[in-house]
Amino acid sequence: MEIIHQLFYRNLDVVFFVYGFAFVTMGVTVLVQPKKGSEFKIANILWLLAAFGIVHGLNELLDMWAIIRSRQHVLDIARWFMLVISYFFLFEFGRRLFRLSIPKAPVWQKKIAALLAWWLLPLIGSIIFIGSFASHDFWKVGSILTRYLLGLPGGFLIGFGFYLYYRHEEAILKNLKVKKYFLLGGVPFLIYGMLGGLVVPKGDFFPANWLNTDSFLLTVKIPVQVFRAVCAILATWAISGMLKIFNWEIRNKLQEAQIILKQQLKESEERYMEIVEGSSDIIHTIDTDGCLICTNKQGCGLLGFSQSEIMGLHIKEICGEATWKQIEKGFGKLEREGSVFIDSGQLLKKSGEVLNVAIHSQAMYDDKKNLYGARLTIRDITERRKAEEALRESEERYRVLFEESRDAIYITSRDGAFIDINKSALELFGYTKAEIISLSTSEIYANPQDRNRFQNAIETIGFVRDFPMKFRRKGGTERDCLITSTIRRDNNGRIIGYQGIIRDVTDVKKKEEELMKIEKLESVGILAGGIAHDFNNILTNIVGNISLAKMLVNSDMNLTEILSAAEKACQHAKDLTKQLLTFSKGGAPIKKITAITELLKDSAGFSSRGSNIKCDFSIPDDLWPVEIDEGQISQVINNLVINANQAMPKGGTIHVQAENIVVGVNSTLPLPNGDYIKISVKDEGVGIPEEDLPKIFDPYFTTKQQGSGLGLTTTYSIINNHDGYISVESEVYAGTTFHIYLPAVREKLVETNKESDKIIRGEGKILLMEDEASIRQTVSKVLKQIGYTVETAKNGEETIKQYTDAMGSELPFDIVMMDLTIRGGMGGKETIQELLRIDPEVKAIVSSGYSNDPIMADFKKYGFSGVITKPYEIEELSDLLNNVTKKTTSRMN
16 A cells, blocks of 8 residues: 555546546537537536636646646636636536536525525635635645635535436437436546545645545545546546437438428429429520520420420520520620620511510539539510600600609609609799709798698698698799699608699689678678668667657656667677678688687678578587688588578578588598587578589579679689688578588687776876877877876877877876777877887776777787777776786886
8 A cells, every 4th residue: 555655646637637638528518519500408507617627637736736736826826716616617617517407407406596596606715815814824724615615515416416307308318328427427426525525725724624635645545636536537538428419419400401492492493493493584504515405384385395395496596686696796795794685686486477575594503613514594674665665655655744743743862852744844934844853842832831731631631732832933923723642652652752733813702802802791781771771770779868868868767778778789780890890801811719609690690680580500519620710611601501591582591500511531522630619591592403513612603593603613712712612401491501621629618707897996197099089088088087198299200209298207107008999090009019119018998999900919929918899888997907907017116
């Protein structure tokens, strides 16, 4: 035994060499073994074992170097770090290997595996480094702790892990005859875990002071490194055997790939033959001399040859001379580039008939890349030639129609660039083609926002028809037009632009406006009788009550009651004149959002005055608001009620109905999707014959003995200008119903407060501007009666002077009350601008008898603080003055 002891002890450097070389060999063998794409789970973690083998093997070779050349401090540091790092790899490989078999593992294994979490390695590493730095001998304690905490559990985990992995994959591995490598491979790692993890350098703490390399040598008489080297050799042998599974896997995949490739090649050849034989093209194969060596069924059938007749023919025998020269000339290019295309050639049928063809020549090479022939794919283009000719003729006809059309035709991109435009469009806009192509479409809109309005409309439903638009010519003049247009899309359905027709209707609109004026005069004439009747009744009431008041001025009767009746009659007169002003309004619609219920009732009632008909209304309380020109829509209702009245000479009932509707995708109405209100006006009259229905909206068309036939034309124009739609249903002797559709606005209208019925007294200094002396006198008395100090002015010039003078005094004016229209002088609009320049805080009230003036509708925009329409009641005036003076007081505070 002593001889063996001396043998190993004296040759310990050789032991370390064998020890280190075995582990390095194991690591390199694992690394060079192809494993990429392997289905064996162990393949993904073997790099850890390879890293352990190489690093730990190098550590042992450094130990050998230390024995031969003696220890060095730098060498000791390298050996220590390599030892620690190698055991990190050993432990991590064992941990992951043990967890690989979790899916089919017994319960006890799953519980242990659950404890082997990822954080174990950083935890153990922290313990090793903390323990090492806290000790008196960093290197020795660090080595001992590394072996205890990483080497011992790492060896055990690998030993048991190999066994468990084999059990997990036994169904596959059994036939590969690698069981002995997995089982015997686990044993050396178990032993190595004990010898490397428990037999440590001698330390001064338990158990390193009891079980260590020195005590092992004294007991066994053989250095522990000898046994570790044997374990390394056995482990390397076992690992090399295990790696056979990857070679088997590679061979198996190669065999499967070969089978698949053979199958694919066979299927490819079959598909190729199917394509060749089933092709509608002629497919010839020729050699370098031009002789046919193969052809398909189409090549025989289309040319009228049998297979035996065509085989061996020279290609020039079945094609024209010019075509053969093209093929022959292309052989040089074919050899260089691999393919040649002849766009226009000819083949000769057996009958002598000529076929127009396109020929694609594909080079055929042998194994040495030498050209041995060509495959000719020949397509009959006779029909294509006919189609091309037809297309050319069609394009020529289209171009003639496009250029010669009297309507303006255009094509634009989505971003507004002109792509094409015809002569009529150039004449409409006043540009040359070169000039307009360089323009953006937004530059020809009178209002740039109109382009967005057009895009929103056309992209919502895919087209627009008679879409109203105002364009600006090159010189700056504006033209009213109607656009009928559709969307242009690419192959993916994306919108790329628009195309359509633009029709100049400027002159037509002027004629329509003239027609509307004529029609209004006719309507006023029809209504004159009823209006005169009602107005005379009102005046009778006023005159009678005032006369009675004069008679009873000194009597005991209640004069206030009589005067109130006269005042009420005046209010009725005011309402009637308001209706007349609304009715007289015309031209382009000035729209505002309004609730239409009262307008429908007032307009229908106004139009039926003095007649023997009555109006029946069916209007829901929740009818949506609309954005309309009240005067023009009132005229529409007036026209329809007058028509209904004339259709019922013996009297009857006109039914006026309104409802909310939603126009959706499935609607048959020619309207964009959205919210609308539907107004129906139905009479019980004689009806309209079926043959006349399509013509009722035409100018001057009428079936009545009286009338110009412009009422329904005007009605149609107004509804169209409101982006709405009007339709009619009628049956002779059963009545007529007109349906009107107007776009709705789902906005909650702000309810106006009812005028106060009490006089509110006030105080302050008021400057009253009024050109009528009688009104100045009357209004001054009223203002003084309710508590105000009043000065008057006849026009804007006097008002500005008096206001400026008062600003420097102790009593400036609190409010300026001015008439909008002053005959022969500066009116309210001009005066307020000058006053605002003098005093930006001026408080002014505008008054007028024309309630439809834009200033009256939007007085704040022009700088006024309040508005009141003539004639007005004292209660209404006192309430307005009170509100304005409150704002003044709030501003001063």
